[in-house]
Amino acid sequence: MTEPNGAPAPDDRPLVLVTIGTNHHPFGRLVDWADHYARRHPRVRVLIQHGRTRPPVSAEAAAYLDRDRLAALMDEAAAVVTHGGHASITAARRAGRLPIAVARDPELGEHVDDHQLRFVTRLDDAGVVRSCASSQQFAATLDTALTRPGGFRVGGVPDPGAAVRRAVDLTDLHAAPRARSTAQRPLPPAGSFGPPWPEVTVVVPTRGRPDLLRTALRGITVQDYPGRITTLVVHDHEEPDHTLSDDNGDRPVLVLRNTLSPGLAGARNTGVLAADTELVAFCDDDDEWLPQKLRAQVEVMRAEPDTELVSCGITAVHQGGTTPRVLNRTTVGFGDLLRSNTTPLHPSTFLLRRDALVHGCGLVSEEIPGSYGHDYELLLRLAQRAPVRNIPVAAVRVLRHRHPHGDGRWRSVSIALRWLLSEYPEFRLVPAGHARIAGRIAFAEAASGRRAPALEWAVAALRRRPFEGRGYLALAVACGVPAGTVLRTLHRIGRGP
Incomplete structure (x- = not known):
């Protein structure tokens, strides 16, 4: 658009400035989040200083900005997004903006x-930045900054660098991370949970399995746990x-009806919302x-x-007998979950803080197709907030069913x-994780009789990871091997596609 005299018309859209600094490591995750926001909000001007990372598709792009130009844009911006660098955060605060900070994660390269990660966490705790750890949180924070800008302004700080230094001891931030072992950390003060052994609510969704349900309830009743256990059966x-x-x-034991979306996710959420523990x-x-x-x-939670979130291992019960599935590690991060879906982290093993769902990352998603x-x-969202803790012992028996999958289900x-790939663009940064998901898509397409997309996704999986077994299984099914035969073989060893 131009003015009558031919000069460019001023762009009166609010500006979101995103700066990822000059570090040579790619930061495609933040570029993708901001680019996705630009596509969904055409009435907002999004400018991304992307450094050596690939440029955005929809947003405005600048590889580098000199100091004066960066300062001018920060003065103009309605919201400023930075990586977790000290200089960028200080520059944003000097411009009177509360930085929206996204820390670089070494697990993602x-x-x-x-x-x-540690620096931004400390600054967020001190109110010096507003940190974001997921694409959903990032979009919601930008929405808030644009609709309620007063909450993202700072003033009266003559030396913003000093404010940052006061908020956190930088030498401490560069020290080794604190141990998370229960043996090295004391119990919280008495009363942090109320009673020494807090009451726990167990949510048991059910549909058409009365005999199996009673076995599940019996396993909860006989727990060697000193505290009160309330079970909510959600039909x-x-x-x-x-x-x-x-x-x-x-x-x-209390009995409820699922009042939310039909299906397992809605039933779980009905129970979580009904819980008061x-x-x-x-x-x-x-x-x-x-x-x-x-x-x-x-004991880990205390x-x-x-x-x-605390999980544990499982024993898979299947047609061929039983197979222990135990993850031999005590901590699982977001990067770990991108690389592998870590089958032993089964939902029947989850013990969660209710507040993390209701007032934190959100309830179980009822929007995922099917x-x-x-x-x-849900694991991915929770791991973006804090590492998942795992007890490497098989403490739950999980019955593996032979589910009949029609074309529609596949x-x-x-x-x-x-x-999932669309919502979590971070998969593109982890070849093994992206190949795993692509291989599963390929198998599903092959099993539903859609040969062309099956071959396309299988090739995509094998390009990212040549030894991705799901890609070869998908090729076999696409070439005529019955999917049922493959599934029966996998089920006999307690695995799925």
């Missing part, structure tokens, strides 16, 4: 170490069975807790008040997985 697509209700001392746990109606499961997990993989997506699987 964005830096050599985790000092930005989905069926009339509630009130004969299950039991006001039995410290092991009561700080800790909630999930157990599917066809799984069984072993007696020591809950006590061991709560020792680590910042932990939001609800496929909603538990894995198509839902494919759509859901493609949705």
